[in-house]
Amino acid sequence: MSSFGEAGDGLRVRPYAITGGRTRARTELEVETIVFRTPLGEERGTELPLERGQILALLSSPQSTAEISARLRLPLGVARVILGDLIDEGYVAVNNRSATGRPDLRLLERVLDGLQAL
DSSP, rough: TTTTSSSTTTTTOOHHHHHHTTTOOSOOOOOTTTEEEOOHHHHHHGSSOOOHHHHHHHHHHHEEHHHHHHHHTTOHHHHHHHHHHHHHHSSEOOOOSSSSOOHHHHHHHHHHHEEEEE
16 A cells, blocks of 8 residues: 555645655656566565565566556656656666567557547
8 A cells, every 4th residue: 555545535745755855857758668576675675664675576577667557546747757766776768678679569558548548
């Protein structure tokens, strides 16, 4: 459970308190950026507190910034700042692999599924 409570409970902690008042991290992430745990994140992820540890627990499989935000019920901006920090610290990495230079088919399928669900 995140510090934002169950659905409908409202915020327990203000977003700026979670990010230390920052609205951006040094590493900028797009909504669709796929991230995954590094070996350091695998090894020491359970030691991290609160949202940082929850994010690493979710990353047992690669996920997008938007998915992490939604699953933890964190505002997207907060998730982006925390993920950027985790990338800078070496716990998380970005999946930049694209052999063809074209969007990943799985990403396009997920986008299509999300649009159809609307």
